[in-house]
Amino acid sequence: MAYWLMKSEPSEVSIDDVLRRPGRRVDWFGVRNYQARNYMMRDMKVGDGVLFYHSSCPQPGIAGLAEVSRLAVPDKTQFDPASPYYDPKATPEKPRWYHVEVRAVRKTPLISLGALRATPALQEMRLLARGNRLSITPVTPAEWDAILGLINSGSGG
DNA sequence: GCCAACGTTGGC
DNA sequence: GCCAACGTTGGC
Numbered sequence: 108m109a110y111w112l113m114k115s116e117p118s119e120v121s122i123d124d125v126l127r128r129p130g131r132r133v134d135w136f137g138v139r140n141y142q143a144r145n146y147m148m149r150d151m152k153v154g155d156g157v158l159f160y161h162s163s164c165p166q167p168g169i170a171g172l173a174e175v176s177r178l179a180v181p182d183k184t185q186f187d188p189a190s191p192y193y194d195p196k197a198t199p200e201k202p203r204w205y206h207v208e209v210r211a212v213r214k215t216p217l218i219s220l221g222a223l224r225a226t227p228a229l230q231e232m233r234l235l236a237r238g239n240r241l242s243i244t245p246v247t248p249a250e251w252d253a254i255l256g257l258i259n260s261g262s263g264g
Numbered sequence: 265g266c267c268a269a270c271g272t273t274g275g276c
Numbered sequence: 277g278c279c280a281a282c283g284t285t286g287g288c
Contacts, residue, residue: 238269
């Protein structure tokens with residue numbers, strides 16, 4: 108079992124939004140970066156742990172726990188000319204973009220970006236690497252454990 | 265709003 | 277295949 112961090116802008120989809128949805132599930136559509144896509148297509152399995160991260164907002168940080176609930180399928184928005192995620196080079200016969208489905212497990216106290224940076228065990232975390240912009244990044248088991256520790260100790264900043 | 269960092273595009 | 281220009285991300 109693997110672990111991941113997935114960024115979402117809460118103004119688009121917040122952890123609260125997902126918790127209110129049927130089955131607490133959300134299709135992670137709209138990813139248009141090959142590396143993030145490849146993680147979803149090749150590596151993510153049902154049951155993998157997910158840190159739900161709020162980005163581009165007043166308080167960026169980990170806001171919830173989730174899990175992968177379905178393997179990657181073609182992203183329908185790539186075929187829709189009316190969608191902001193439309194990709195004219197994609198066809199249903201040859202899709203370019205795929206997404207998994209994610210199921211929210213629970214909201215957590217916000218673990219701020221500052222708190223993550225201040226945690227010695229997380230110094231090598233991919234999210235924190237200089238210049239990182241990837242919206243989906245792998246998380247090691249040790250990092251996952253350290254973050255669960257932050258959540259459970261309420262030292263999220 | 266700024267801007268560093270990075271990914272993609274497209275001319276050559 | 278190179279690489280400059282451009283667009284996007286995302287914290288501040």
